Each structure stands twice: as C-alpha cells, then as structure tokens.
C-alpha cells in the first residue's frame with residue numbers, strides 16, 4: 001500500500017455532483033478527465049507536496 005494519496009472527492013464544475021476522482025500516484029500537472037456523471041471534460045490540476053495531494057477541477061476549454 002502506498003502512502004501517497006490517490007483518491008479525491010471533487011465537485012464537477014458542470015453538474016455540481018461530487019465525484020471520487022482517482023489520480024495515479026505518478027501524475028502531477030494538468031490532465032483532462034471526463035466527469036463520471038455528466039461526461040463533460042474537466043481540466044484537472046494536480047499538485048503534490050510530499051504525500052499530500054491537492055486537486056483543482058475546472059471546465060476544460
């Protein structure tokens with residue numbers, strides 16, 4: 001088991017639903033992920049600080 005955080009509960013900027021987002025432990029930076037509820041594209045920004053992970057979701061253009 002890794003100590004790194006991998007799951008984050010994020011709120012979709014389109015449908016406002018809370019969705020559990022899995023982020024691969026090696027992933028950092030910006031990625032595009034579709035909402036599991038409404039399927040619209042998110043721009044996901046992943047920041048890491050040690051084992052802590054911060055995720056920001058906005059609408060992908």
Ligand SMILES: [Zn+2]
Pocket residue numbers: 012013014015016017035036037038039040
């Ligand atoms: Zn959505």
